[in-house]
Amino acid sequence: MVTAQVKDLCYGLYGKTAIPIDPEVQKKALQDYSRGSEPISCRPAEVLEPELEKTRSEIGDLAKDLDDEILYTLYPVTGKKFLKYKYGKEEAPAEMQPRSLEDGRKVMAFIEKAKAGQLIEKPVQSDHARSFNVFVDNECFQINVEEEGGQPVVRAGQGRRKKVTPINKAKKNEQDVLPISGKGVAAPMPGLIVRLEKAVGDDVSEGRRVVVLEAMKMENALKAPSAGKIKAINCDTGDNVTKGRCWLRSTDAPEQPLFERLITIKRPSRLGVAFCSASKRDS
Secondary structure, three states, rough: OOOHHHHHHHHHOOOOOOHHHHOOHHHHHOOOOOOOOOOOOOOOOOOOOOOOOHHHHHHHHOOOHHHHHHHHHHHOOOOHHHHHOOOOOOOHHHHHOOOOHHHHHHHHHHHHHHHOOOOOOOOOOOOOOOEEEEEEOEEEEEEEEEOOOOOOOOOOOOOOOOOOOOOOOHHHHHHOOOOOOOOOOEEEOOOOEEEEOOOOOEEEEOOOOEEEEEEEEEEEEEEEEEEEEEEEEEOOOEEEEOOOEEEEEEEOOOOOOOOOEEEOOOOEEEOOEEEOOOOOOOO
């Protein structure tokens, strides 16, 4: 996966690099680049199109001044969210709400308690504590360890083996391990949904870009793993997603294409763009 910023670099939008880019790497990076596969040799400003008028038509009256317009131009997703919070169009999350001076004093008092070790009640050491020597970087530290609940009791075993049933941790997230076949697009890493290139019902070809995910300030284009039709999208522009996946399941109905029925995880923190293949039919 080649990020949008790396493509821009190979195209020449960041100017001339300190050392030349390998031609094979450059060619591969610019295979499906929107500006073309041939790098530029002129000033980057000569190929950039004006964006401010486009910004004004998209943001409308949400932007009150030039600063707001520039903010949205640079950060179209997070900038728009911020402007909605700023002008009361949407309620800001609790972590973004302003704090009063009294709230600040409470936080500082909590920090002072933590530094003084007053957040938990210190137990009194009994005579049953055992002493250990701990060696760290050629230094020896003596620590006392005591089991909670009093003196430990040791009982002799009966010499009989007991069959233990292992805990199936997968049951906790049973939806995540369902045996479902099919192809889909999943978030390869946590990030922010910047753009959806396709909608439910659209036909896509193999390798076509369908979602743009921003992670660590880099845009990653997620592509369709096969040709088909988009059956469901579990995310929207501006959503923060975790690393996840979605699935397709085939149907036995002879009149329906293979992979017609869809099963997805309906969670806002999951990214899923699912496809069904329209080129095969169930026999």
